[in-house]
Structure formats: structure tokens, C-alpha cells
Amino acid sequence: MEYRILGRTGLRVSIIGYGASPLGNVFSETESDECTRAVHSAIDRGINFFDVSPYYGRTLAEERLGLALRGKRDKVHLATKCGRYGETSFDFSAERVTRSIEESLKRLRTDCVDLLQAHDVEFGDVDQIVGETLPAMRELQASGKCRFIGITGYPPEALREAASRHDVDTILSYCRYNLMITDLDDVLTPLCRSRGIGLINASPLHMRLLTDTGAPEWHPAPMEVREAGRKAAELCRAAGASISEVALRFCLDHPHVATTLVGMSKQRHVETNIRAMSFQTDPALVVQLDHLFAPVKNTSWPHGWDEPGLRGR
Ligand code: NAD
Numbered sequence: 001m002e003y004r005i006l007g008r009t010g011l012r013v014s015i016i017g018y019g020a021s022p023l024g025n026v027f028s029e030t031e032s033d034e035c036t037r038a039v040h041s042a043i044d045r046g047i048n049f050f051d052v053s054p055y056y057g058r059t060l061a062e063e064r065l066g067l068a069l070r071g072k073r074d075k076v077h078l079a080t081k082c083g084r085y086g087e088t089s090f091d092f093s094a095e096r097v098t099r100s101i102e103e104s105l106k107r108l109r110t111d112c113v114d115l116l117q118a119h120d121v122e123f124g125d126v127d128q129i130v131g132e133t134l135p136a137m138r139e140l141q142a143s144g145k146c147r148f149i150g151i152t153g154y155p156p157e158a159l160r161e162a163a164s165r166h167d168v169d170t171i172l173s174y175c176r177y178n179l180m181i182t183d184l185d186d187v188l189t190p191l192c193r194s195r196g197i198g199l200i201n202a203s204p205l206h207m208r209l210l211t212d213t214g215a216p217e218w219h220p221a222p223m224e225v226r227e228a229g230r231k232a233a234e235l236c237r238a239a240g241a242s243i244s245e246v247a248l249r250f251c252l253d254h255p256h257v258a259t260t261l262v263g264m265s266k267q268r269h270v271e272t273n274i275r276a277m278s279f280q281t282d283p284a285l286v287v288q289l290d291h292l293f294a295p296v297k298n299t300s301w302p303h304g305w306d307e308p309g310l311r312g313r
Pocket of ligand 1: 018019020021022027028051052119120152153154172174202203204205206207208211212213244245261262263264265266268269270272273
């Protein structure tokens with residue numbers, strides 16, 4: 001395993017990070033024992049950064065991760081989140097954030113997490129995030145409940161605004177840097193570089209769109225993006241490669257991202273994703289994929305309260 005320093009936190013994190021949302025059955029059902037095997041296998045292979053949230057599976061992912069980490073807590077850097085608890089359930093108040101960490105620590109069976117992140121800040125009122133949420137999180141840091149604090153979300157502008165108005169140690173961005181989209185580098189990479197903020201890139205498989213299985217039903221990408229993903233998977237198969245390996249490899253090559261979080265709940269995915277570290281994509285395939293993705297490159301979708309279905313709620 002390769003390791004990089006996560007910005008000013010100084011944490012030495014594996015370049016492949018363990019995304020624990022699938023432990024909450026977010027994508028599909030996985031048996032608890034298989035989740036435990038996946039977590040143990042990841043630790044055995046040197047993965048030492050784990051990201052979870054009370055939101056994933058409405059606390060199920062934290063519960064399962066806490067169980068799987070019994071006796072292994074000292075081998076990993078553990079990140080969780082606060083502020084998001086359901087699809088439309090958010091509470092970024094100081095009181096909720098303070099209660100939230102206590103609940104997470106209990107589920108995760110630890111007395112301190114390495115990183116506490118405000119989850120999906122674009123759904124909050126930015127004045128509250130910078131004036132109340134992040135200061136409360138700094139107090140939790142001072143009291144020893146978390147070692148560092150960060151923010152997560154989808155629109156780069158929302159993350160930039162929050163990080164420009166209140167100091168944070170890390171930023172987690174998702175679905176903004178992978179084979180289909182690279183606009184992470186327009187806004188967030190320069191910000192993180194100039195401020196020493198640790199940069200975490202999540203969803204290298206574009207939330208399963210860049211896999212042979214394809215996107216889940218709830219995936220927010222427009223049809224033409226899903227279709228391009230399906231064709232890319234075919235193209236890779238025909239070339240004797242796997243789209244997930246090509247996609248993960250692409251993300252691991254980013255020069256400034258400290259860790260790329262890939263969601264896993266199955267041991268076989270852990271093994272395949274570890275293999276991506278030594279995989280080299282055939283340059284001819286890269287050219288073909290670039291050509292295929294060109295019409296949909298950098299397509300994003302409305303998010304936050306502008307998301308279809310959430311508008312006006
Ligand atoms: P992802 O792109 O990592 O895709 C995960 C999906 O791909 C899962 O269904 C998983 O089972 C499947 N998969 C993994 N490896 C595979 C392989 N080798 N072959 C085929 N399928 C494979 O998307 P993600 O899980 O959404 O993102 C990774 C992690 O980043 C999350 O688990 C979470 O920890 C974090 N994240 C955070 C936020 C946020 O804070 N707002 C948002 C998105 C993701």
C-alpha cells in the first residue's frame with residue numbers, strides 16, 4: 001500500500017480509502033459477516049482510512065463498522081460525519097452536532113474519531129455552518145472527541161465558500177473527479193493546495209456507474225451519462241480490462257488527492273480494488289474512453305435543495 005499525508009492533519013493515509021456507505025446497504029443488501037470480512041481484508045491489505053456517517057443506512061454502517069473494528073481501532077484513521085441523518089433530514093445546530101458525536105462514538109465503539117466532518121454542507125445555511133457548526137466541531141476537537149474537522153459535499157462552490165469563511169482541516173468532495181468529470185481541479189484542488197487542507201476524493205466509480213454492474217436505480221446522473229458508462233464498461237471488457245480498475249487507477253494518479261474513497265462491502269471488491277494499484281491502463285484504451293466520454297464530460301446534476309424531488313421541501 002502507498003500512503004500520503006492528509007494535508008495539515010499530518011495523518012498518513014492509504015491512497016485507497018475505505019468508503020463505508022455500502023455497509024449501510026446504500027447500494028444493495030450485504031450480509032453483516034461479509035461486511036466484516038471486507039473491512040478485515042482491507043485492513044490486512046494496508047487500507048488505514050475509513051469514512052462513515054450516521055446517515056448511511058440510518059446508523060447501520062456505523063454499527064457494522066464499529067463491530068468490525070473491535071480490537072483493530074488502533075490500526076485505522078476513522079472519519080465520521082454529523083449534520084445529515086436522512087434524505088431530507090439535516091440539523092447543523094451546535095446542540096445536535098455535539099449530541100451526534102456522542103452517538104457515533106458509541107456505535108463506533110471508540111472514544112475519539114480522527115476526523116469529524118459536517119456532512120453535505122450545501123444543504124445547510126452557510127451562515128450557520130461557519131458561525132455555529134464548525135465552531136462547535138472545533139470545541140469537540142478541543143475536548144478530545146475528534147482529532148480534526150472537515151466538510152463534505154457535492155457542489156465545489158458550496159465547499160469553497162464554507163472553507164473560505166471558516167478554517168477546516170479537510171475537504172471531502174464526491175463525484176467531481178473521476179473518468180467522467182474533473183472539475184474538482186477548477187476550484188477545490190487549488191484551494192486545498194494553497195491552504196494545506198487535506199483533500200479527499202470520493203466516488204471514483206461515480207457511485208457504481210463506472211462498474212460492470214452499472215448505476216443503482218436512485219443514481220442522479222442524466223440518462224446520457226449512464227449510457228456512456230454502460231458503453232465504457234463494454235469497451236473495457238472488449239479490451240480485456242475492467243472499467244472499475246481503469247476508473248480507480250485514474251483517480252489514484254491524481255497528484256494532490258491524499259486518499260481516494262471507494263465504497264466497499266464485499267471482500268472481492270476489496271481485492272479487485274487493491275489490484276488497481278498495480279494496474280496500468282493501455283494508452284489506446286485511454287484514448288478510446290476519452291473519445292466516448294467527450295460529449296458528457298464534466299456533466300454534473302442539481303444538488304442540495306435544487307435536487308429534483310427535494311425542491312421546495
Ligand atoms: P463509489 O464510486 O466508490 O462506488 C461504490 C459502489 O461500487 C458500491 O456499490 C460498491 O459495492 C461498488 N464497487 C466497489 N468496488 C467495486 C468493484 N471493484 N467492482 C464493482 N463494483 C464495485 O461510490 P461511493 O460509495 O458513493 O463513494 C465512496 C465513499 O465516499 C462512500 O462510501 C462514502 O464513504 C464517501 N462519500 C461521501 C459523500 C459525502 O460525504 N457527501 C458522498 C459520496 C461518497
